Amino acid sequence: MDRREALKGLLGFGGLATLPPSARAQEAWPSRPVTIIAPFVPGGSSDLIARAISGPMQRAIGKPVLVENRPGANGEVAARAVNRSAPDGHILMIGSIGTWSINTALRPNLGYDAERGFTHVTLAATTPNVLVVNPERVPARDVTGLVAWLKENRGRTSYGTSGVGSSDQVTMELFKQVTGTDPTHVPYPGGGAALTDLFAGNVQMMVTNLSILTPHIQSGRLRAIFITSRERSPLLPDVATATEAGIPDLVVSSWQGVMAPPGMAPSLLRQVHAEIAKALRDEATVQRLDQIGFQVVASTPEEFATFQADEITRWRRVIQAAGITPE
Incomplete structure (x- = not known):
């Protein structure tokens, strides 16, 4: 019996065609x-x-x-x-x-x-996310001061995000729910555009990823109010967590x-x-x-x-x- 006939005997009549589809389709990974x-x-x-x-x-x-x-x-x-x-x-x-x-x-x-x-x-x-404000537009330096300022200026405050349904927006909406504040949402086509308007003072605050905000906080262009991690970040050791600031429900990743x-x-x-x-x-x-x-x-x-x-x-x-x- 030659090799071809032996292979047919092992696989059954018709050779490879008799194998189930899943077996035929599977290949070594990665190929x-x-x-x-x-x-x-x-x-x-x-x-x-x-x-x-x-x-x-x-x-x-x-x-x-x-x-x-x-x-x-x-x-x-x-x-x-x-x-x-x-x-x-x-x-x-x-x-x-x-x-x-x-x-x-x-x-x-x-x-x-x-x-x-x-x-x-x-x-x-x-x-984690970080809530930041434009220090030239917002006098607050901590959560207590920010909540008081937002309530004193109801209807005249806004926050920027990278878009509807972004992590930025839902984090800020959670903040609004637990603090009873009402800054207006201003969505942008991306985080860069939102930051540009925050620097210009067209919106007063923003919440977004630590990785995006860290250099601007360290340079003083933005002021961090809190971070949403359970513990302080080594990148921003002086920025309190939301839990430390009295908002334990605002732990967001x-x-x-x-x-x-x-x-x-x-x-x-x-x-x-x-x-x-x-x-x-x-x-x-x-x-x-x-x-x-x-x-x-x-x-x-x-x-x-x-x-x-x-x-x-x-x-x-x-x-x-x-x-x-x-x-």
């Missing part, structure tokens, strides 16, 4: 370049983390790891595309709290199911999580998770992210799924109470 989708423009948090892990991951798996920016609709454009991709580990996506949590709470007709429409890989990293297309085989998920987690824990990655205010988490897929579900529940309550609607 080609891996692409990490970042659903925002270059320079944002998702992009920075994707690029931070691409190098160590590429060295470990021996294949190129590419970062592709696909912005639009607070991550919805990219998420829809990934949702329809093959779950073979060659397409991954790192998205923000907005993409994986707030969008679900805010948009009833969202074009993807953030909980069941993807394979959870890991909660990658978290960073802006976070980034890695997802894959739905239906990934458990064995492949273990491989992908192991490589992503290893890249996140790489010494250079940890140092790079720590410098911009991110703390590496690298959770298990199960921990990420539980965390995401809790976040969706939390922000749905805030969004409903604030009456926030999509643009």
Whole structure:
């Protein structure tokens, strides 16, 4: 019996055609370049983390790891595309709290199911938000002073954000709910535009990621009122936490999580998770992210799924109470 006949005998009549589709489709991972989708423009948090892990991951798996920016609709454009991709580990996506949590709470007709429409890989990293004011427009130096100033100037105060449904907005709306204040929301097409108007005094305050605000706080252009982490940040050791300032409910993390297309085989998920987690824990990655205010988490897929579900529940309550609607 020659080799061809022996192979037929092992596989059954018809050879490879008799294998189940899943077995035929599965291939060694990675068999080609891996692409990490970042659903925002270059320079944002998702992009920075994707690029931070691409190098160590590429060295470990021996294949190129590419970062592709696909912005639009607070991550919805990219998420829809990934949702329809093959779950073979060659397409991954790192998205923000907005993409994986707030969008679900805010948009009833969202074009993807953030909980069941993807394979959870890991909660990658978290960073707190900071509430800042323009020191030339707002005399307050702490929460007590800010709340008093806002109440004295009802109807004449405003805050800027990077857009409706952003982490910036929902954090500020939570602040308004727990303090009984009412600054007007002014959404911008991005955080840079909001900062420009804050510097100009067209809005008086803003809440956004520590990584974005730190240099402006350190230079004195902005005054930090509080940070939303449980503990003070080493980058801003003199800035009190919201809890220290008497607002214990205002512990908020802006976070980034890695997802894959739905239906990934458990064995492949273990491989992908192991490589992503290893890249996140790489010494250079940890140092790079720590410098911009991110703390590496690298959770298990199960921990990420539980965390995401809790976040969706939390922000749905805030969004409903604030009456926030999509643009």
